[in-house]
Amino acid sequence: MSDAQPPQPFVPKAAISRLSLYLRELQQLIRNGDERTSSTKLGALLGFTDAQVRKDLAHFGQFGTPGIGYRCADLIDAIRAILGTNRPWPVAVVGMGNLGRALVGYGGFAQQGFKITVGFDVDPRMVGSTIENIPVHHLDELAKITAAAGIKMAIMAVPAAAAQQVADRLVQAGIEGILNFAPVTISVPNAVSQVGVDVAIELEQLSYAIVTKLQNS
């Protein structure tokens, strides 16, 4: 209907990750009572150069004032609009084991616009129950319920052996983004976005860093 959207050419993926970090830092600054900040200050808080901060933002428009810097509140609004978190996202959790239940009980991302509104499992003892006021349905109801609720994002907290099957069902149900906590690579169509979090891999990165540091000493 409108062509107001800028053409938005190649935005490095790493730049989008940093946008999330800027957002988090800006929210912290606001909590500290800071109204304004600068690319130098924001970068220093995160270990980036000022040029990096400005370049990242420049992909999307102009948000500051030369000689002054950025209004924290305005930059927050701008970044949330870019990321698409200026409106609420209902989220489904699949797999109501320890991790699934912990995620449902965790309020931390409600503040960023994400609200877990439903859980799924295949265990008959879980199905029909309620966890922290969130209903748990059978996985067979996935498509019906996510469609009715307009849910486009799901968090997978299922065993590795089930992950690909569950991913297939999420795709089938029309889910467009998957956050996968299972320690396996899942294969989904290109049109579906995925992000993986594997705690073992993160620990391996720490292991490497520690071992390497020892070697160098």
Place this chain on the structure above:
Amino acid sequence: MSDAQPPQPFVPKAAISRLSLYLRELQQLIRNGDERTSSTKLGALLGFTDAQVRKDLAHFGQFGTPGIGYRCADLIDAIRAILGTNRPWPVAVVGMGNLGRALVGYGGFAQQGFKITVGFDVDPRMVGSTIENIPVHHLDELAKITAAAGIKMAIMAVPAAAAQQVADRLVQAGIEGILNFAPVTISVPNAVSQVGVDVAIELEQLSYAIVTKLQNS
């Protein structure tokens, strides 16, 4: 005492992350009964080029046979030796809330060499209890217990507001690697390694991907 270690110049950080992915994929191949693989096959499984796989490995030595490829079991051993996970790592969890307890109950990374052996909290109702056979101590005992147990890695699952203080205490206690689940940037000395996992940020990346895809259509 010995100079057997190769000089090991600049290894891109991204290459180390991919090493973990190769390892995970190789373990999957072994489970499928594959004895051998190639850079082309391994790359295809993860969406990388064959050149990328060979280049990453080349930073550390020669692990394959021209014309043949790689023996999965051998390459697994080699990568584990590089990452430092060819020996067990005892790990402490700080913060025994929903997430902390879920991590203790999760066996997934024991298989990769990481074993949670102790938990810490400040809540008197938790201190002295046992979760999945893991004792929970008061945070005041951190230094004493981690030193005695030779623990060098800790997982932080504490509220954002407490994160920096807890990080300071971990550093004080001689911890060398921190996996931080709190949604804030923590500042630690250069000699201490840290990795952050922020679920909200991962969801933001999905949000961006979904919203952007819609725009382009």
Place this chain on the structure above:
DNA sequence: TAGATTGTTAATCGATTAACAATC
């Protein structure tokens, strides 16, 4: 032998940083 695949060097590509005119 012919076919496959490695390890490595050189070429390409992309991302970060430096520099600076414009602006407040």
Place this chain on the structure above:
DNA sequence: TAGATTGTTAATCGATTAACAATC
């Protein structure tokens, strides 16, 4: 005005990919 800081272009740096001789 002088000082600060943006947005942006050009220069640098680093990482990925292509190509190929060596090898099984």
